[in-house]
Amino acid sequence: MxxxxxxxxxxxxxxxxxxxxxxxxxxxxxxxxxxxxxxxxxxxxxxxxxxxxxxxxxxxxxxxxxxxxxxxxxxxxxxxxxxxxxxxxxxxxxxxxxxxxxxxxxxxxxxxxxxxxxxxxxxxxxxxxxxxxxxxxxxxxxxxxxxxxxxxxxxxxxxxxxxxxxxxxxxxxxxxxxxxxxxxxxxxxxxxxxxxxxxxxxxxxxxxxxxxxxxxxxxxxxxxxxYDELTGVRNRANFDTIKNEVFDAYKKRPNAAVTMAMFDIDHFKKFNDTYGHMTGDAVLKHVATHFETALFKQTTHGQLFRYGGEEFVVIFRGIPAEQARTTITAIRDDLQKETVDFNGQKLRVTVSFGISQLQPSDVTFDDWFNRVDHYLYLSKEAGRNRITVEGTTLVLS
Known part of the structure; x- marks a missing residue:
């Protein structure tokens, strides 16, 4: 050619x-x-x-x-x-x-x-x-x-x-x-x-x-x-965005179960005061990573947020409170079997929980959030390392 x-x-x-x-x-x-x-x-x-x-x-x-x-x-x-x-x-x-x-x-x-x-x-x-x-x-x-x-x-x-x-x-x-x-x-x-x-x-x-x-x-x-710079999980700002989405979606579909679990690390101040803030940071990372990884492996669609300090929130979409409790308990049990190894120290970490399902009577998101926060307070008042679900505090081994 x-x-x-x-x-x-x-x-x-x-x-x-x-x-x-x-x-x-x-x-x-x-x-x-x-x-x-x-x-x-x-x-x-x-x-x-x-x-x-x-x-x-x-x-x-x-x-x-x-x-x-x-x-x-x-x-x-x-x-x-x-x-x-x-x-x-x-x-x-x-x-x-x-x-x-x-x-x-x-x-x-x-x-x-x-x-x-x-x-x-x-x-x-x-x-x-x-x-x-x-x-x-x-x-x-x-x-x-x-x-x-x-x-x-x-x-x-x-x-x-x-x-x-x-x-x-x-x-x-x-x-x-x-x-x-x-x-x-x-x-x-x-x-x-x-x-x-x-x-x-x-x-x-x-x-x-x-x-x-x-x-x-x-x-x-x-x-x-x-996302939180220290732990790598969702931060308070992201929680403020997601909470509105979740609450608005629930109002449109009130039959869909939505559950919130709030937890904080027991005696966290002791870790900082006794071992230093670097150790406290290591404990926060350990707990956040443990929950984030465990929730990712679950099919319960739990979203983890660091709300502030040693306090975290998990939102479960389409999951009733009792099922969320089962998931949380399994993750918590595994957490207690592990220790945080930092500078030669083997530290045992426990957490306390408050869990509640979003109810039709919740006029605002704060109604729901305050109830969960109160349940967390009941767990700590009962001696920590507890889970309070819908007002009932459970003593865990």
């Missing part, structure tokens, strides 16, 4: 109104995917609930699938006779690879691995025939390995221009062979298309890295505003 013919083919395929439309739609889809991913990741970071994180990843994967379906529908509409065109293939690859960059979840990786099979099957369905099956299988395996490698070394790949370039070459090159096995083009032409794809994705990387930096900046700001 002469050079002028090659240039003419590229101009026809990449510089026409249909290609411009597909490119603009691709950019729009990428923008929407970015906004959705940022919103979901921030929400998952705030809630720190495994169930919501899994749901968020499902939504991200669904947005990628929907984007691919929309691209296909648009291409069918504007160019029904050329569904395997390079402009359509480039748009597909761009969306797939962008999703791999920005959506850090297993479902998106699986979609990327399965897409070659779908593409090859689509080619056979459209009458292209099952050509070069061995080439397709080898390239699909290589592409899958590349995706798995990227998922495990994301930061190093995105942080290095040369590794990023290598990823583009392997990802785009394997896809080129997969597409070529169904929709064969002249070798020189496909190499030029691959180069165009790499340049295009390099531009995408420019925006991805800056979007990632912006998201990181907002995440760090969110951490400083909503």
């Amino acid at each position: 002469r050079l002028d013919q090659l240039v003419q083919m590229i101009n026809v395929d990449f510089f026409n109104i249909n290609t411009v439309i597909i490119a603009l739609i691709t950019i729009g889809l990428i923008t929407l995917m970015t906004i959705l991913t940022y919103f979901l990741e921030q929400r998952a970071l705030r809630l720190r609930q495994r169930r919501f994180t899994i749901l968020a990843h499902g939504y991200e994967a669904a947005s990628l699938v929907v984007s691919m379906i929309l691209l296909r529908s648009i291409c069918v509409t504007i160019d029904p006779e050329n569904m395997l065109s390079w402009s359509y293939a480039t748009a597909q690859l761009t969306v797939l690879l962008f999703g791999l960059y920005t959506m850090r979840n297993l479902a998106v990786e699986i979609i990327n691995i399965l897409m070659p099979i779908f593409f090859y099957g689509q080619g056979m369905y459209l009458g292209k025939g099952a050509h070069f099956v061995a080439t397709f299988i080898i390239m699909t395996v290589l592409l899958s390995g590349t995706i798995i490698y990227f998922s495990r070394h994301r930061s190093s790949v995105m942080g290095s221009q040369w590794r990023y370039l290598a990823l583009q070459l392997v990802y785009g090159g394997t896809w080129w062979f997969i597409i070529w096995s169904v929709h064969r083009f002249n070798l020189a032409y496909t190499i030029n298309v691959l180069i165009i794809f790499i340049v295009y994705m390099w531009i995408i990387r420019f925006f991805v890295t800056r979007i990632s930096a912006l998201i990181t900046k907002f995440t760090q700001l969110d951490q400083r505003v909503n």
Whole structure:
């Protein structure tokens, strides 16, 4: 093929109104995917609930699938006779690879691995025939390995221009062979298309890295505003925000159980006075980490807050008081089995609790909160290391 013919083919395929439309739609889809991913990741970071994180990843994967379906529908509409065109293939690859960059979840990786099979099957369905099956299988395996490698070394790949370039070459090159096995083009032409794809994705990387930096900046700001610097759990400011959400949601759905547990560390002042404030900080971190980790493993959706000093609050959504007591008791029992090892000291830590379920008679949030606080006071008055549930104080071993 002469050079002028090659240039003419590229101009026809990449510089026409249909290609411009597909490119603009691709950019729009990428923008929407970015906004959705940022919103979901921030929400998952705030809630720190495994169930919501899994749901968020499902939504991200669904947005990628929907984007691919929309691209296909648009291409069918504007160019029904050329569904395997390079402009359509480039748009597909761009969306797939962008999703791999920005959506850090297993479902998106699986979609990327399965897409070659779908593409090859689509080619056979459209009458292209099952050509070069061995080439397709080898390239699909290589592409899958590349995706798995990227998922495990994301930061190093995105942080290095040369590794990023290598990823583009392997990802785009394997896809080129997969597409070529169904929709064969002249070798020189496909190499030029691959180069165009790499340049295009390099531009995408420019925006991805800056979007990632912006998201990181907002995440760090969110951490400083909503999370306690010493213990790493949610702080008083975040509690003030969440409490209003919880109370308003309950007023709309009064049949949904919501329970609050408040606890503080028994004789905490003694730790500071006897062993020093560094030891007191170590005790606070130990208790906060223990409860945060244990609540994360539970399916009770408990959210932990450091209310102030040695006082903490847990809000259980959809959980009645008795079930919350069972969860709290199990976590408390495990806490007592552990000791805080600090500067050669093995310190035993106990906590006291007040637990109450939100009631229809609670006109304001303070009605509920004050009742829980009073129950905590009853536990301490009864000798500490106690749990008071709805006014009944339990002596624990």
